[in-house]
Amino acid sequence: MSLVVVGTLLCLSCWVSLYFILCNFNGSRSYEWNCRLVTLVHGILACCITGYIGYVDGPWPFTNPGTKNSPLQISAMLVSLGYFIFDMAWCVYFRTEGPVMLAHHTMSILGILLTLWLGESGIEACAVLFGSEITNPLLQARWFIKQTGHYGTRLGDIVDVLFVLLFVLMRVFVGGTMLYCELISPNPRFFIKCGGVAMYALSWVFMVDIVRFCIKKSKSWRKQRRDQQETVAANGHEGKND
Numbered sequence: 001m002s003l004v005v006v007g008t009l010l011c012l013s014c015w016v017s018l019y020f021i022l023c024n025f026n027g028s029r030s031y032e033w034n035c036r037l038v039t040l041v042h043g044i045l046a047c048c049i050t051g052y053i054g055y056v057d058g059p060w061p062f063t064n065p066g067t068k069n070s071p072l073q074i075s076a077m078l079v080s081l082g083y084f085i086f087d088m089a090w091c092v093y094f095r096t097e098g099p100v101m102l103a104h105h106t107m108s109i110l111g112i113l114l115t116l117w118l119g120e121s122g123i124e125a126c127a128v129l130f131g132s133e134i135t136n137p138l139l140q141a142r143w144f145i146k147q148t149g150h151y152g153t154r155l156g157d158i159v160d161v162l163f164v165l166l167f168v169l170m171r172v173f174v175g176g177t178m179l180y181c182e183l184i185s186p187n188p189r190f191f192i193k194c195g196g197v198a199m200y201a202l203s204w205v206f207m208v209d210i211v212r213f214c215i216k217k218s219k220s221w222r223k224q225r226r227d228q229q230e231t232v233a234a235n236g237h238e239g240k241n242d
Contacts, residue, residue, distance in 0.1 A: 004078070004116050011082025015042070019086070033147065035090055036140050042083040043136030049076045050130035053123070061127040062178060066120055066187025073122030080129055081112045100205055107202065108132075111195045121192045127178055128199060131170045138163040160217060164210055171203040 015038060022034040053076060054060070059067055069077075088105040091097040115125040142159050145151050182188055182196045 001117070004074075007074075007078040008081050008085070011078050012085050013082075015083050015086040019090075031094065032096060033144075035087070036143055038083075039087065040137060040140040042080070043133045043140065046076070046080050046083075046129050046133040047136075049079065050126040050133070053126045054130060059123055061123045062181045064187075065124050065182050065185045066189070066192070067123055068120050069115070069122035073126050074116065076126050076129065077112045077116060077122060080133075081109065081116075084108050084112070100202070100209075104202055104206075107195070107198055111199065114191060114195065118189060118192070121188050124178070124182060124188065124192065124196070128175075128196075131175055131178070132199075134170055135163055135167050138166065157221075164214060167206070167210060172207060175200055175203055 018041065019034060019038050022037055023031065026034055026037075049072075053070075053072055057070070057072055058064075084105050088102070088109065091102060091105070111128070112125060115121050138159055142151075142156070142163060145153075145156050145159060150156060179196050179200045183193055188196075
């Protein structure tokens with residue numbers, strides 16, 4: 001367990017160092033801008049590592065839950081654990097996130113710690129990390145597009161649509177299948193299964209916000225289409241008068 005503590009502190013120091021390096025060399029941007037760059041790096045890195053674990057290194061999480069943690073799985077969890085601790089502290093200090101996101105970070109930290117402590121179910125933890133972080137680059141891209149004034153363009157619409165589709169696919173359908181396999185398997189510990197249920201329930205909390213966003217976005221698109229039609233009709237009428 002001492003190696004886990006050392007590894008966590010090392011990964012945490014790396015994420016903190018990256019953040020301060022970005023703040024130093026990118027001082028014209030806000031603290032949140034640089035923090036989201038760190039978040040983007042973690043999202044891409046976590047997806048690459050956990051994707052390799054699930055699809056190449058194995059075992060397959062849907063058929064082999066509850067197996068012993070491999071060194072690569074432990075490394076992936078330590079990298080994400082260090083990031084979640086950093087981001088949790090940053091969000092609390094700057095008060096930028098609400099209770100739902102803070103609950104997500106708390107559950108992620110506790111889930112990874114439990115998996116490392118038990119020494120098993122690392123493959124499920126990595127699968128959850130992959131499913132939750134794969135939408136992260138799109139989420140950060142959406143924020144950066146907003147900050148640079150390009151959100152109202154076709155690029156912003158494409159990012160929104162891709163984010164919603166990927167979230168529903170990975171968090172609801174794939175995540176639901178993963179949870180079902182976890183619950184019916186006799187191998188995972190009871191606490192691991194409870195953690196899986198909690199994470200999936202939290203995904204549905206996020207899903208409620210996404211549904212509200214989709215409704216708002218749909219109304220915005222209809223309004224834009226109606227305004228365009230009215231503009232075309234007005235221009236056409238004025239043309240006839242000329």
